[in-house]
Amino acid sequence: MALYNKQQLRLYNSIDGEKQVFKPIHEGRIGMYVCGPTVYSNVHLGNCRTFISFDMIYRYLSHLGYKVRYVRNITDAGHLTDDADAGEDKISKKARLEQLEPMEVVQQYTLDFHNVMKRFNCHPPSIEPTATGHIVEQIEIIKTILDKGYAYERNGSIYFDVLKFNEDHHYGKLSGRNLEDMIANTRELASQSEKENAQDFALWKKASPEHIMRWPSPWGDGFPGWHLECTVMSSKYLGETFDIHGGGMDLKFPHHECEIAQGEAAHGHSPVNYWLHANMLTLEGKKMSKSTGNSILPEELFTGDNDFMEKPFSPAVIRFFMMQAHYRSILDFSNDAILAAEKGLHRLQEGIKVLQQLPASKESSVDINKWVQDCYNAMNDDFNTPILIAELFEGVKIIHAIKDGNETITAADLKLLEEKMTAFLIDVLGIENNIAAATTGASKHIDAAMKLIIDLRATARARKDWETSDKIRDELAAAGIQLKDGADGTTFTTN
Ligand SMILES: [Zn+2]
Secondary structure, eight states: OOHHHHSOOEEEETTTTEEEEOOOSBTTEEEEEEOOOBOSSSOOHHHHHHHHHHHHHHHHHHHTTOEEEEEEOBBOSOOBSSTTSOSOBHHHHHHHHHTOOHHHHHHHHHHHHHHHHHHTTOOOOSBOOBSGGGHHHHHHHHHHHHHTTSEEEETTEEEEOHHHHHHHSOTTTTTTOOHHHHHHTOOOOGGGTTSSSTTOEEEEEEOOTTOOSOBOOTTSSEEEOHHHHHHHHHHHHHOSSEEEEEEEGGGIIIIIHHHHHHHHHHHSSOSEEEEEEEOOEEETTEEOBTTTTBOOOHHHHHHOOSSSOSSOOOHHHHHHHHHTSOTTSOEEEOHHHHHHHHHHHHHHHHHHHHHTTOOOOSSOSSOHHHHHHHHHHHHHBTOOHHHHHHHHHHHHHHHHHHHTTSSOOOHHHHHHHHHHHHIIIIIISOOOOHHHHHTSHHHHHHHHHHHHHHHHHHHHHHTTOHHHHHHHHHHHHHTTEEEEEETTEEEEEEO
């Protein structure tokens, strides 16, 4: 029997504002779509948190035995600098400023995004479609929406008719907004004058002569509106109605509201059963923002090259720190909080190391089955990772009590404890465990090689050969290995 039959998962559905028992459309299978990055700059740490949150969700659903098709797109066209369908395409703008082809910009930042996701130990999605790879499908769905009477053409652009849609459907149900209030609060801008109403949004925009990213369509050369790609790619790969749609909280409106409108207009029914939104990251209590300088790139955290943290932190520590907050809570990044997370993670990893050497007894004085179920209860309650981590620390307490002879454990319970400690920490939370790796033969060899390198550097330092000792330190750092000189000698950590 699959685990998901024994564990009842409840998740917070943003569209209803409540926790609900999760039931997939097809037994044992889940379709999950998460809005991916617009690849015009290095991935922001706040975005990383969203993707790491959904990686944890993907991992837990897979751990429960579901076959998950996880689709996360790459936005490589159509995302304008202004939410109200004005401004420049973000990628074209970057290409113009850096004198590159738009696809060079896309390639550069897609690679950066993949690299950062890998450093954070995120699984790749099952499908990673791009907006430019689905222009034909986007044109087709626009034709359908036009045929159904929910869109109109103006000067080669196609706009979604929000008022018409709202006559038969409810526009604003995800974000809790009311169309009448939105209309009352809008100032009509000159650049939007070709729209019938300011709330209408572009499905297709006519390309001005200087716009480089353009495709032919029945309405002339143009490019798709940003919201459309997600409707097209999610329905193409997951069906017209699928299980889970995720994204950052900031995408609720207008992006996800527009996705619902497009899906309902084209297919006549709701595109998504469960909407999940991950909350944002603040830095020292303030919103992260590149323009105010209150921002760190992931790479700057790993190297320590930033103005906020007193030392470098490994991606595993940063990920563990993020997991200590619930994905729907705001999380504040600060030096002290990450230092505390680093200590906590080491305590867990040490616990797992001790666990591997515990003696088995004839009887257990500890209730491991209850502890296991407590861990599942935490995750079943809308992926409550902070509670799960608290349970893992309970597991470490049990481990030390057994080690100190205050409690006993049978061989079967010991196996269960070890299996679940590592499953939750490594498979579900996605924390790479260096100590677990250190028990494998390959790591023993690496440790021996590192000891030799550290000894050679110490010898160089002793004869004041700074050139050699700096070269060793810098080249190891470039390879992601940090040396740390302390009172007890030199140790190393890897990113
Ligand atoms: Zn999207």
